[in-house]
Amino acid sequence: MKSVQRILAVVRKEVRQLRRDRLTFGMIVGIPVIQLLMFGYAINMDVRNLDAAVADLSSTSASRQVVMDMAHTQIINVIRQVDSADELEHLMRQGRISVGIYIPPDFDRRLQQADRSAMQLLVDGSDTVVQGAAAQLAQVTQQSRTSPYNDRPPVMELRTYYNPERRSPVNTVPGLIGVILTMTMILFTAVAIVRERERGNLELLITTPVRTPELMLAKITPYVFIGLIQVSLVLLLGQFLFKVPMAGSLLDTYIITLVFIVANLALGLLISTLVHTQFQAMQLSFFVLLPSILLSGFMFPFAGMPRPAQIIAEALPLTHFIRLIRGVMLRGASLQELSGELLILCGFIVALMALAILRFSKRLD
């Protein structure tokens, strides 16, 4: 009970201070709006090593040849052989593959029929760069049909899933939620404790009976709501300006966002216990922010990055959030299908929060 009274006291104080801090208040709304407008346009990049699965139902030398040709381009990296188109779709919704190659049982016969496409390429359209790469793949297979004219239907029919019109805001906006939250949540909390240290408030606070976990919890609570406000703002604007679809459930979107917000706040708290000035806190925040934007899969597909970059990316909460939010918003995946990534984010929260509480000492030395 006493603990609750102390936590509420700190929360109330934080909210009051926040309301009077016009700059921070402006950032809560300003950052999402500006970012959303800025990133309305996407950047296309060459890609390699997209994870792919093959459902080769004809299993003839011709079909194997086509798959090998495509693999030789190094655009795809075949990781699974499956038995049906359904399995391909399932893998794609889980986010395990970006490209699915479906070769029907009558592939050889279709190859001879100039008016039909012989096979299908299933592409995860929730990433525009992947779509571009797939178009290249379609070119490869065109050569296997010998024809003097170029006016024949293509060997392969390209089917883009989840974003058939290939509009980049559709891919950008969900990821942008993550980038905005990383930017604001880490920064706000990173300066929260350091600012009190600089102003001398901390010397007062640590002489009071308030306990470290209470202080930490109370410090992040107001920002959880601020984060949710930002998410709503981006979702609304995304819908209104760019017609970003919502394939999955809105509740799921908020659940994964909430988990991600708390992970970022915990990271911000940890930063604030590591530094001595607000300036250092900002530097360290940007040290996290930059790799988050570049390596998380927000700007460049994860699959195209070299191994060391991928390892770093796995250690960033944003990487996991991007997979989650694209899964839910664009592919309509359920939380069960994405539970692995969600668990990883929860792991981040526990570890970061524990470290922050351990690092924060109610002593001055």
Next chain:
Amino acid sequence: MTELAIRAQKLDKWFGKVHAVRSLDLEVPRSRIYGFLGPNGSGKTTAIRMLCGLLTPSGGDIDVLGYPIPEEAEALRLKVGYMTQKFSLFGDLTVDENLQFMADIYTLDRKLKAQRIGLVIERYGLGKLVKQRAGTLSGGQKQRLALAASTLHDPELLFLDEPTSAVDPENRRSFWEALFDLVAEGTTILVSTHYMDEAERCHALAILDEGTLVAEGSPEELQQGIDASIVLVESDQPRRVGKMLEQQPFVHSSAQVGNVLRVMVASDLESPEKAVAEAITNQGLHLDYSRVAKPALEDVFVAATRAKKGKA
């Protein structure tokens, strides 16, 4: 219940290679104002921070209100108040919001909270300021607010770290009256200062210099026990006379106050005023008068810090 509020033995604190507090022994009785007197950097703040558990001592034992410190610092927090040197309440909250916050942090129940806040607002004259942001208060108002906040939970022991450094003399005077009110109610107060007039108001004093306790006692005891004599000298060339006197082996120090020189000399002289007068006239300098004066606390402070340097 012990009669002592604070007992510290052989308290030491190192910051890297800096020995900030050196083997400090301390006994502070209850319901008294106990002063730490010393220049900046003498270890006053460090000692106070160790006593309330904010700094871990490098060595020694501390007992505050029966709690071993720093081990039971958390339990102690409910019974002590601490007023920091720098104003440390929230400048962007109003006076009332700051007091509400502190009352909640000390988990006062609703009834007691309203009662205590009403009491300190009245006692420290904050009535007209309750809606004002703390950051816009004057030095004296801030200090009254800080005292109000640190006494909201009715602490048994109050630590005040240079509480009046940003306050004019009139406010300082009323501040000390408020402290004596608290003592009358049974509160023990440990206050650090570098002002002599403040130190004189304490029941007992510890004079600190470079982390060492150089003298201890009530202001009167300290003044009587001084190991030096004070001679007042007036001359038409006080600067020259003062410089000349400081060269004399029996003279400890000389300080000018207006046209008068306050000269500290060795205590074993039979007639200190004559010895000083002779030294001046021997040099062919003019002398109006020289006479022995009662030592002031400042003299005690100078003598004590000088004696320590002599030994070193």
